[in-house]
Amino acid sequence: MFRCALLTLSVALAGVTAAAQQPGKSDDKKDPQAKFEPRSKPGAGQKFLEQFVGDWDVTKTFHPRTGEPTKTKGECRQKMIHDGRFLQSEFTFAGDNGTTTGTGQIGFEPETGKFTSVWTDSRQTRMSFRQSDEKFDGQKIVLIGKELGGGAKDGRRSQTTTTFDADRKTIVHRQHAIDADGKERLVMELVLTRKVPPAPAK
Incomplete structure (x- = not known):
């Protein structure tokens, strides 16, 4: 037994x-x-994006082919969504033609080491898609404009680069158009400055 x-x-x-x-x-x-x-699961890219969370003052500078650059002031609120997997950015700009809004979402795939983003705004019905060509270097986000259903169209290819300053209080986002010869031209620059929280009431 x-x-x-x-x-x-x-x-x-x-x-x-x-x-x-x-x-x-x-x-x-x-x-x-x-x-x-x-x-x-979230990876190194999400850790980098977490530093963008918060409220920001924005200065947008548009550089036309001819003439002087124009500046527009705005605000941005950024937060992580979907259990910390994506960064969502809500922009509002007040210009001579009224108020415009825009929404960006960006994510990072640890398996490939690349970012993918989508942008929509109140100016147009077109959605803008961008993706990294190279793996994340831990310092900046570099995205290339992508066209669904085919290669990028001539004259619409663009590259965006997003960097942080050393004290993590300023984000600089630059968008360059890329012509058929591969030359880059600065089209737009966004400078985001972190808002200072109000002092506690005494």
């Missing part, structure tokens, strides 16, 4: 070990969608 009890205990322990070695089955029951779309 003692030998039979040991045999039963061994079988039971083997079953527990086998179950522990196959966590995927229980996970599949909890999240059946994971088989088709595996989950991914």
Whole structure:
């Protein structure tokens, strides 16, 4: 009987070990969608984007091909969404033609080391898509304009570069147009300055 009890205990322990070695089955029951779309966790890019969170004063400078640059003042609120996986930026600008708004979302894929962003605004119905060509270097975000359903159109290719100053109080975002010869021309610059929180009431 003692030998039979040991045999039963061994079988039971083997079953527990086998179950522990196959966590995927229980996970599949909890999240059946994971088989088709595996989950991914935030990475180094998200850590960088977290520093953008907050309220900002914005100065937008547009550089036309001819004539003097024009400046527009605005504000921006940035926050991480979807459990810290994406940064959402809400812009508001007040100009001579009234108020315009814009929304940007950017994410980072640790598997590829690249960023992808989308931009929409109240000026047009076109959505702007951008993606990194090179892996994130830990210092700046470089994105290239992309066209869905084909290559970038002539005259519409662009590159944006986003950098932080040393004290993390200023973001500089520059957009360059790229012509057919590969030459770059500065089109727009956004300078975001972190707002100083109001002093506590005495």
